[in-house]
Structure formats: C-alpha cells, structure tokens
Amino acid sequence: MRIVLDIFHAIIIWMMNIVAKLPLAILMFIRLNVRYKNLRDIYTTRGPYLVLPNHTNQWDPFILSFIFPRPVHWVASDGAFRDSMLKAFMLLGGAIPKIKEQSDLITLNAIKRSISMGHCAGIFPEGEQTWDGRSLPLIPATAKLVRHLKIPVIIPIIKGGYLTKPRWAWGIRRCRIEVHLKRVINSSEIKSLKLSEIERRLRETIVQDDYAWQNSAKVPIAGEKRAEHxxxxxxxxxxxxxxxxxxxxxxxxxxxxxxxxxxxxxxxxxxxxxxxxxxxxxDWKNWQNAMLSEKIKDEIDQAELNGNSDPVLLRDANITLMKAKRAMPMRPIYRGEARLYKNRLEIGNEGCSAMVFPLKDISAVNTFKQQKFEFRFEKNQHRLAMPSRHVSGYKWEVAYKGLRRLLVERGLW
Structure with missing residues (x-):
C-alpha cells in the first residue's frame, strides 16, 4: 500500500512541477528580474542530485525550482507549514518540514524517499536566510549528509536576492537576481571523496555578499520604501x-x-x-550583536554588585505568546510583557500571573521570517508575536544566544 501511495504522490509532484512552470515564469522574469547562468551543469547531470543554494529570501525555492527538469523536494522550516492552505500546496509540491536548530530523523527519511523516486532534494545548508546580505556558516552536518546520500551536488549561488527581498522587509523591491549554477561533486567521485574534501568544496563555493556584488553590478532598486522595517x-x-x-x-x-x-x-x-x-x-550587525551580549553581561554584574540577583535583561510590551505542535497552526495562549532574565523567559504583566520558561529547557531558538521569535519547549513550538511590524524579534534571538554563551563560560549552564 505504501508503494502505491508513493507512486501516486510522485505523479502528483511531477504534475505540480509542470503546471507551476508558467506562473513561476511570470514571477521570475517580470516581477523578480531573474537571470540564470551556466544551466549546462543541470542538464548534463544524470539521475537525482542534491541542490545546496545560499539562502537570500523566501522566494529562493521558487526561483530555483523553475529551472530544474526534475521536481525538487525542498526542506523547509516547519513554521512554513502552519498555514493550512499553504501547507497543502507545499506538501503537494513535495516540500519536507523540518524543525530549525534540531537534527531530525523524519526529515532525513523524507529526503531519502524523494531521491528513491528519482527526484532531487533541496536544502539550504546555512539553515536560515541572511540578515545582512552575506552568506552564513554552513550547518556542520551538511557534508556528512552529502557523503551519506552519495549523489551529485549542484550549488546555485543567488546574487541580488537579498537586495530584492531582504529578510527584514515585507515587500519585493525590484532589482536583479542572478543565479550562478555549479556542479561541485560528480556521481563518479562521490563515493571516494573524503569528508574533509566535501566540506572544503561546499565551504569555498557557498560564498556570497550582495553588497560586494552590488558595488560592481550597480543595479537600481525600485521603490521609495528601501529602509522600511x-x-x-x-x-x-x-x-x-x-x-x-x-x-x-x-x-x-x-x-x-x-x-x-x-x-x-x-x-x-x-x-x-x-x-x-x-x-x-x-559590520553594523556584528557590532550590535556583540554590544547587546556585552550589555547583558554588564547588567548582570552590576545588578549583583547592587544586591539584585534577578535583573530584567530585555523586555517588550504587548507580546502575544503562541503555541503549536509540529507543522500545525499556531494558537494564541497568553498576552503580556515578555521579559528575559538570566535563567528564564517570562510572559505576563508585572504583578500578574506569568508563563515561565526556564532557559535550560528551551531549544531550537530562532527567528521565523521577519520578526517571529520561536523556541521549543516540552515538545511544542512557541512563538512571541510582536505587537507591530516595527518591533524586532531577532534581538530576542541574539540576547538569548549571547546570554547562553556567557552562562556556559561561567559554568552556570
């Protein structure tokens, strides 16, 4: 029965792949102004292969799926599956949900199943979109996955994607996107390559800085909302x-x-x-992240000198706390002020009851899309929904990770 269902699902995915080409073509060339370079590396690669692009914006999977003759099963954050209609569309297209910042056997098995169908698998090895236009360090397990799957690897480098739709923006600003394709591992060599060589090839290829590219490209960005959000x-x-x-x-x-x-x-x-x-x-982003971490350290040390062992390190008012199981819709469960202490996160107005999350029991901390701060607690995903589009959720991620590093250094984690 499972084999029949897999065959039926494969046929549906192929049909979706064909039907979606026309609307994607309109999006790619009219709205996003996309140009593709070195398509030959795709069409001369036989069998299924692994696609490992840099991650610039939420349109990346669509920009890339358009040019691949085989369906690509993209591994996506499970947060993208929380909308029922979008979830149905993504599953029909073969997308694979994954919880950010956590290893996931279910995801690995889904990748292997898509390859067994003769399809391709697509993974963003940085793990998230860039905040500043520069590519991020790769997830350490990426090279191990490549060696485990034993299929060719194609790396598309997306240039101009961040400037077209920055992670912090809601709207598209028409610029130009260039996709440079490169086959970095052939089927004939994958079985003999050492892990260190795979890591080197991936690390040296997945490198991009949109502002450095723009220095020479000089492509004007349309619109008068270039700084909004x-x-x-x-x-x-x-x-x-x-x-x-x-x-x-x-x-x-x-x-x-x-x-x-x-x-x-x-x-x-x-x-x-x-x-x-x-x-x-x-450089601005790196400075602010280091400064916030240092500010938290100074706040803790100064408070202890003053006899206060429990200072508030970060706070935002009018936060909505939301909760969901894996790939299910988020539901609001509490509202109030969010406060970060050195050992816990609290949501609730002062003087009233509050939801309390011990930091040592929190995992999978990340920022979903533009500003949704998320974490995992007791096998459920939780989200801090900000009161307006001008309140940063990313600062909560930076504060949590900076605080955790400090506590680890002091032997308190």
Missing part, C-alpha cells in the same frame, strides 16, 4: 546604543536620539557625516 535586523542605535529605539519610514532609519541613516537607490547605507558609520551592514 530595517530596524527588525538593525535594532541597536550606533550613536546612543539604545535597543529598539530605531524606527524606519520610507528610505530612512532614525533613532529617538537624532541619529539617522538613508538607504540610497542601490541599497547602500548613507551615514551622517559625524558618524558613527560602518564599512558594511554586516
């Missing part, structure tokens, strides 16, 4: 070091202290003459 990624003011004090509108991002930047028609940040400024957006 930029504070979701860049949540700390370089001038006053305030957290959550920046607010975007149109092409500008400004702080309550008076500091502001302008995003020009190519997506570059124009800083005030008196500064502070950064060589690249990635």
């Amino acid at each position: 930029l504070e979701l990624a860049f949540f700390a003011c370089p001038s006053c070091e305030g957290i959550g004090t920046l607010h975007s509108k149109g092409n500008s991002l400004a702080c309550a202290c008076g500091y502001s930047i302008y995003v020009d028609r190519y997506g570059f940040f124009q800083y005030p003459p008196e500064g502070p400024d950064f060589a690249s957006p990635a």
Whole structure:
C-alpha cells in the first residue's frame, strides 16, 4: 500500500512541477528580474542530485525550482507549514518540514524517499536566510549528509536576492537576481571523496555578499520604501546604543536620539557625516550583536554588585505568546510583557500571573521570517508575536544566544 501511495504522490509532484512552470515564469522574469547562468551543469547531470543554494529570501525555492527538469523536494522550516492552505500546496509540491536548530530523523527519511523516486532534494545548508546580505556558516552536518546520500551536488549561488527581498522587509523591491549554477561533486567521485574534501568544496563555493556584488553590478532598486522595517535586523542605535529605539519610514532609519541613516537607490547605507558609520551592514550587525551580549553581561554584574540577583535583561510590551505542535497552526495562549532574565523567559504583566520558561529547557531558538521569535519547549513550538511590524524579534534571538554563551563560560549552564 505504501508503494502505491508513493507512486501516486510522485505523479502528483511531477504534475505540480509542470503546471507551476508558467506562473513561476511570470514571477521570475517580470516581477523578480531573474537571470540564470551556466544551466549546462543541470542538464548534463544524470539521475537525482542534491541542490545546496545560499539562502537570500523566501522566494529562493521558487526561483530555483523553475529551472530544474526534475521536481525538487525542498526542506523547509516547519513554521512554513502552519498555514493550512499553504501547507497543502507545499506538501503537494513535495516540500519536507523540518524543525530549525534540531537534527531530525523524519526529515532525513523524507529526503531519502524523494531521491528513491528519482527526484532531487533541496536544502539550504546555512539553515536560515541572511540578515545582512552575506552568506552564513554552513550547518556542520551538511557534508556528512552529502557523503551519506552519495549523489551529485549542484550549488546555485543567488546574487541580488537579498537586495530584492531582504529578510527584514515585507515587500519585493525590484532589482536583479542572478543565479550562478555549479556542479561541485560528480556521481563518479562521490563515493571516494573524503569528508574533509566535501566540506572544503561546499565551504569555498557557498560564498556570497550582495553588497560586494552590488558595488560592481550597480543595479537600481525600485521603490521609495528601501529602509522600511530595517530596524527588525538593525535594532541597536550606533550613536546612543539604545535597543529598539530605531524606527524606519520610507528610505530612512532614525533613532529617538537624532541619529539617522538613508538607504540610497542601490541599497547602500548613507551615514551622517559625524558618524558613527560602518564599512558594511554586516559590520553594523556584528557590532550590535556583540554590544547587546556585552550589555547583558554588564547588567548582570552590576545588578549583583547592587544586591539584585534577578535583573530584567530585555523586555517588550504587548507580546502575544503562541503555541503549536509540529507543522500545525499556531494558537494564541497568553498576552503580556515578555521579559528575559538570566535563567528564564517570562510572559505576563508585572504583578500578574506569568508563563515561565526556564532557559535550560528551551531549544531550537530562532527567528521565523521577519520578526517571529520561536523556541521549543516540552515538545511544542512557541512563538512571541510582536505587537507591530516595527518591533524586532531577532534581538530576542541574539540576547538569548549571547546570554547562553556567557552562562556556559561561567559554568552556570
């Protein structure tokens, strides 16, 4: 019976792959202005293969599926399956759900099943979309998966995808997207390659910086909302070091202290003459993340000197706490202020009852899409839904991970 169902599912996926080509063509060439380079590496690769692209925006799977003759089963965050209609569409297309930041045997078996059908598997080996246009370190287990599957590997490098639809933005800003394809592992060599050689090839190929690319490409970005919601990624003011004090509108991002930047028609940040400024957006992101971690450390140490062993390290008001099982719709369960302490996360207004999550019992911490802070607790996925599109969920991820590193260093984790 399982074999019959698999055959039926494979036929449905092939049909979806064919039917979707026309609407995808309209999206690719009219809305997103996509150009493909070195398609020969796809059409000269026999049998199923593994597709390992860099991850620039939520349209990446559609941008890539359009050019592959075989259906590609994309591994996607289980958060993408929480909408019932989208879930049905994705499952019909062969998508495979995975919980972020966790190894998953169910996902691995689904990948192997798709390959056994003669289809391809697609995985974003960085594990998440970039916040600043630069590619991220690869998930360590990627090379082991390649060696385990023993099929050819094709790496598409997407250039301009971040500038077209940054992770922090809601709308598409028409720019230009280039997809450069490269077969990095052939079927004839996969069985003999050492793990270190596989790691080297993947690491050296999956490298991209959209701002460095834009320096030479100089493709104008359409629209007058080039900075809107930029504070979701860049949540700390370089001038006053305030957290959550920046607010975007149109092409500008400004702080309550008076500091502001302008995003020009190519997506570059124009800083005030008196500064502070950064060589690249990635440098701003790295500075703020380190600064927030240091601020948490100083807050803990200063509070203990003052006799307070339980300071609030981060807070946001009017948060909706949501909960769901794997790949099921999120349901609101509580509302109130979210507060991070050195040993727990609380949701609830002060003086009232609160939901309490011990940090040591939390796992799979990540930011879903633009601003949804998520974590796993007692086998359920939880989400902090922000009160507006201008409140960063990413800062909660940065704060949690910085606090965890500090506690590990001090032997308290």
